[in-house]
Amino acid sequence: MVEDVHKPLAVLIVEDEPVNAAFLRGIVSKLAAVERIETVSSLREAHDRLGREGFDVVLLDLNLPDSAGLDTLMSVTSDWPQVAVVVVTGEHDEHTGLHTLASGAQEYLVKGKYDAYTLQKSIRYAVERKRTEVSQKRLLKELEGVNQELRDFAYIVSHDLKAPLRGISSLAQWIAEDYADKLGDDGKEHLELLLSRVERMHDLIDGVLQYSRVGRICEEQMDVDLNGLLVEAVDMVAAPEHIHIEVAEGLPTVHGERTRLLQVFQNLLSNAVKYMDKPEGQVQVTCEEDGEYWRFGVADNGPGIEQKHFERIFQIFQTVRGGEGRDSTGVGLSLVKKIVEMYGGRAWVESHVGKGSTFYVTLPRRHEPTAGTQDTAAREILEPAGRT
Numbered sequence: 535m536v537e538d539v540h541k542p543l544a545v546l547i548v549e550d551e552p553v554n555a556a557f558l559r560g561i562v563s564k565l566a567a568v569e570r571i572e573t574v575s576s577l578r579e580a581h582d583r584l585g586r587e588g589f590d591v592v593l594l595d596l597n598l599p600d601s602a603g604l605d606t607l608m609s610v611t612s613d614w615p616q617v618a619v620v621v622v623t624g625e626h627d628e629h630t631g632l633h634t635l636a637s638g639a640q641e642y643l644v645k646g647k648y649d650a651y652t653l654q655k656s657i658r659y660a661v662e663r664k665r666t667e668v669s670q671k672r673l674l675k676e677l678e679g680v681n682q683e684l685r686d687f688a689y690i691v692s693h694d695l696k697a698p699l700r701g702i703s704s705l706a707q708w709i710a711e712d713y714a715d716k717l718g719d720d721g722k723e724h725l726e727l728l729l730s731r732v733e734r735m736h737d738l739i740d741g742v743l744q745y746s747r748v749g750r751i752c753e754e755q756m757d758v759d760l761n762g763l764l765v766e767a768v769d770m771v772a773a774p775e776h777i778h779i780e781v782a783e784g785l786p787t788v789h790g791e792r793t794r795l796l797q798v799f800q801n802l803l804s805n806a807v808k809y810m811d812k813p814e815g816q817v818q819v820t821c822e823e824d825g826e827y828w829r830f831g832v833a834d835n836g837p838g839i840e841q842k843h844f845e846r847i848f849q850i851f852q853t854v855r856g857g858e859g860r861d862s863t864g865v866g867l868s869l870v871k872k873i874v875e876m877y878g879g880r881a882w883v884e885s886h887v888g889k890g891s892t893f894y895v896t897l898p899r900r901h902e903p904t905a906g907t908q909d910t911a912a913r914e915i916l917e918p919a920g921r922t
């Protein structure tokens with residue numbers, strides 16, 4: 535394992551031509567930084583040695599009696615991911631060299647075209663690169679673990695809070711029924727207030743659950759025709775008669791989880807309807823090409839939003855004052871943002887107070903696998919049994 539930059543190095547030379555092997559060994563043995571050199575002449579022996587002793591770097595000839603070309607390299611890098619590899623190739627073209635770097639080598643040298651200085655530099659660079667790569671991988675893994683724990687924690691806590699909340703709600707209802715004659719108007723009003731607070735807390739907990747599900751519970755990814763999806767979203771929003779929703783024709787097909795994409799448009803449309811303050815409400819859904827992305831806009835002629843709230847409203851539980859009615863939990867836009875970011879897109883708003891707002895989201899035009907799809911099975915196993 536490569537750890538300390540100044541640690542003396544152990545080098546394994548894998549070369550079947552005795553003359554080349556001796557030449558390499560001659561140079562390497564003169565390097566002050568090297569404390570141990572071993573030489574083997576086949577891939578099998580190389581694996582054998584690497585399995586028995588620790589090495590920092592392998593000087594690897596690709597064409598050996600028992601393996602040839604990039605297969606040799608990949609066999610070493612896949613079995614010994616923590617060891618740096620300098621490929622020493624007989625091929626003179628740069629193409630082969632670059633291929634070796636893309637296939638996991640840290641450096642490559644062309645036989646007959648390097649001297650002691652170049653070799654020393656290559657060994658040091660290779661070891662240093664491998665060290666950085668290994669520590670980056672380790673950090674990434676730790677980060678993924680912490681993120682996963684956080685997602686599970688939010689999910690489990692919010693799920694478990696629901697049960698006692700249901701209990702409070704039932705008890706309050708029984709008290710209201712069983713002691714109706716003893717409570718008086720004040721008592722009844724207080725109980726009603728308590729019930730409405732319980733309902734609000736229930737909605738907030740549902741919000742956390744929904745938020746923590748994005749990227750954690752994954753459906754099948756598919757090509758989704760947004761024309762059909764928007765018909766469904768408009769239908770679900772069920773706008774009152776004074777609000778007219780117009781959707782652009784010829785919307786594209788994008789790749790993703792259908793339910794999540796529906797959530798994006800449904801949340802944006804339902805906000806446009808929910809906050810509409812004009813006697814004749816106009817909502818328009820548009821789509822334009824924006825480089826490698828589709829840019830969708832949901833524009834309304836509602837109250838608009840002050841610029842100072844543009845960022846805040848995309849955070850969970852953040853509402854603008856006056857919007858904290860029974861229907862407002864501050865979850866909708868945070869979900870929109872989380873979903874489009876999971877697909878590599880963005881979400882933002884442009885707005886003028888009194889005139890209206892346009893919410894924009896972008897989605898990639900080309901399909902790339904997303905983080906949320908990679909280990910669906912593993913994540914679903916983490917789902918505690920019986921929780922929904």
Ligand code: ADP
Pocket residue numbers: 801805806807809834836837838839847848852853854855857858861862863864865866867868891
């Ligand atoms: P919620 O609607 O439950 O409050 P959101 O996250 O969807 O949560 O929205 C956050 C805040 O952004 C809302 O409370 C509201 O103040 C503001 N907002 C969202 N959409 C609009 C809109 N179309 N017009 C005006 N204000 C909006």
